[in-house]
Amino acid sequence: MNALRIVALLVAPLILSGCFSTPKEKTEYEKQIDAVSMPVTEAERLEQCRNFKQIADRQQVEDFLQYAHRSMMGASDYEYTESLALLRRLRAMKCPGYGWFS
Template sequence: MNAFRVAALLVAPLFVSGCYSTPKEKTEYEKQIDAVPMPATEAERVEQCRNFQQSADHQRIVDLLQYAQRSKLGDSDYEFTESRALLRRLRAMKCPGYGWFS
């Protein structure tokens, strides 16, 4: 019984520290995307989906070029923050092809 209590006392701080990690600071691009109001009507949603999908497609090309360039130089520190922000927004608006189950 004492071994279980000791193990629980050792594991609990690790579990709690993992659950309460500080959130990562948003980039300026993520803040700009979050500033765009969510669509109120279906027509606005379709239009915003189309616009964000075009931006996401363009960003994928930029990411691919950046990744290829950085891999040639040996620097692999590219984070794809713009692409992730666009994908989060597309999922939040439930755009076709970008949702979890679409």
């Protein structure tokens, strides 16, 4: 019983800090992706999925190269904002292979 109370005391601040954190402002790249209208028909959705998958694949290669370059230089503060924005868009469109349960 005491272990349960200790766990609750440890987890409560984590939950509360997540609830009160300020939202991050979107980057210009995220705004550009959000500006693309969501597909209406199934054909448009498949076309956009294919296009965004190609962009996401290229971005992952670029991210890997940036990570390798920064790790050799000793700097590790690279953020993957472009990749995350693309993955969020692919999940929002329910593209095959990018959803939570696809």
